[in-house]
Amino acid sequence: MRVIFMGTPDFAASNLEAIYKAGYEIIAVVSQPDKPVGRHSELKPTEVKRKALELGISEILQPEKASDPDFIAHIRELKPDVIVVTAYGKILKKELLDIPKYGCINVHASLLPRWRGAAPIQWAVIEGDKETGVTSMLMDEGLDTGDMLMVRKIVPAADETGGSLFDKLAALGAELICDTLKGVEEGSLKPIPQPEEGSCYAKTLSKDMGNIDWNKDAAGIERLIRGLYPWPGTFTYYNGSMLKIHKAKLADHKVFADGTTPGTALAKDGKLYVAAGDGAIEITELQPESKKRMKTADYLRGNTIDGIFGRERG
Secondary structure, three states: OEEEEEEOOHHHHHHHHHHHHOOOEEEEEEOOOOEEEOOOOEEEOOHHHHHHHHHOOOOEEOOOOOOOHHHHHHHHHHOOOEEEEEOOOOOOOHHHHOOOOOOEEEEEOOOOOOEEEOOHHHHHHHOOOOOEEEEEEEOOOOOOOOOEEEEEEEOOOOOOOHHHHHHHHHHHHHHHHHHHHHHHHHOOOOOEOOOOOOOEEEOOOOHHHHEOOOOOEHHHHHHHHHHOOOOOOEEEEEOOEEEEEEEEEEOOOOOOOOOOOOOEEEEEOOEEEEEOOEOEEEEEEEEEOOOOOEEHHHHHHHOOOEEEOEOOOO
16 A cells, blocks of 8 residues: 655654554655744754654655645655545645545544544643544545544543643554554445534644633643643743743642632642632642742742732733
């Protein structure tokens, strides 16, 4: 089976490696263009490009637009049997989707149609999903709306973070794509239309999302902290300075009296509690502005906190 692989981040790189190790003929890899990073704007290759080079794949394409006529013509000349797309980052046009014999197969990090969009992994944690997983599907022109081929499910851990779930689903997705390609080649898979109900949009993450609103309930805040870890992360402000929150948990007992102002902070016995709109959070790892990450107990040995955390510098 002649495979073209399209992807960009490390989640996709693990899928590429799995397909390669399974013995499929990868005739080309397509990824987003290299991006300038750092003070000197040095071009940094995508994780998929790095993996392709590591595997010795010679044909690496990085079009500015996947809709470019010359790019589409070249893909047609390559005569792929299938195009595998994992976190490529762009919606593909029908002209490209129609080229391969077996169509374009996408691996999506959600139990479709639950989370469609750019950040399904993090939103599954933020919203407290009891189960999640990966889905392979035949792509159409919609946003993650194609007919489903195979599904793999897992139950997130109680302390699951966006980062830890990312790693689990990347490994699961690598297994899934190999099983899917085998099933497609054998003709044993029957595409199943996605249900119309139950779909949510997993919007792109932004740094502003991490600015904690202490008026929200404690359970939701705790999930937000886990879901946005390690990126973009969560934070609050205290006495005019930013305080990044790396790890937290629900307070295991009632700390504050009813009616306490949300955001009220209390340091007690080496622990730091913050009142929420309902319940309280115990912060266990934090990072003061312009300083290193540290355990809360270490921070409290040299700092006094007695005030209110907020969403602005104040």
